[in-house]
Amino acid sequence: MNVTAVLDAVAGACLLGGALLSLAAGVGLLRFPDLLSRMHAATKPQVLGLLLILAGTAIRLATVVDITTLVLVGVFQLVTAPVAAHMVGRTGYRAGLFRRDLLLVDELADARGRPAAPAQEVRARGASAPGGSRTDPE
């Protein structure tokens, strides 16, 4: 059993693990009851599954240029996936697209009935973060 066979076995294990995580995400997307739990399932192939498959591909290809490209793909995915998840989760919470009975802790619950902040303060905060976290309670 030479080195190539061992590396191929490791790469195959990585690829199978990533594919299995993708399958789990598919099942979770179908079966989970509301938006937030579906987002939980959605992170599996986006981060760990993708990184496993990229690792397997890097082991199989094993040239410097390709491994650099794969590292870049992983880094970009790690940077962009939380941004999208943050926006989707924030919008989903505001629109009430979740089941309250499934939440163990709702840390924003006291902010939902709070009266609106004065317009002056909102404008001042909006200038520092346009379109961003002006309604996020601290």
Add this chain to the structure above:
Amino acid sequence: MIVVAVIAAVFLAAAAGMALARVIRGPSTLDRVVATDVLLAITVCAIATEAAYSRDATGLSILLGLSLLGAVGSVAVARFADPAARPASDPFPELSPELAPAPGAGIRLDRGRRAGTAETGHDEDHPGRSEEPPGHGENSPGLGEESAGNGEERPGRGGESAGSDDDLGAAVRRGS
């Protein structure tokens, strides 16, 4: 290796099918956004698996583009679907009725929001005004008294700034 490739392909195809089913069924727009993200991630996984199986690096540049731009779509849709980011009178409420804020649900900052949009974004408010005939009808006496208040400034203004001024007045009246 071909056994691994076939098993991985079956897993990925099943996962893509289930994500597609969620895209079709998903009750709200954001469910579809999440499912589309997953579908994109599965696509990236599939292309990488193909590259690993055939030891061919041609597809890796596609992965680079996908991973860079994959989040743009979902961020844009989530930003646009944000009920607090839209004008209080949604021009197309029938497109996403589930995103209409339920009474008491969601964090509403209508006063500051509308005042801010009336100050900075003029064009956002125009479809909203045409969409809401009863509100517009209420506004008419308000507009009359406002134009009576600063009647000498009226001819100097453009139509757009007059419209946004009207909205700002309406928002303040509604809020107070």
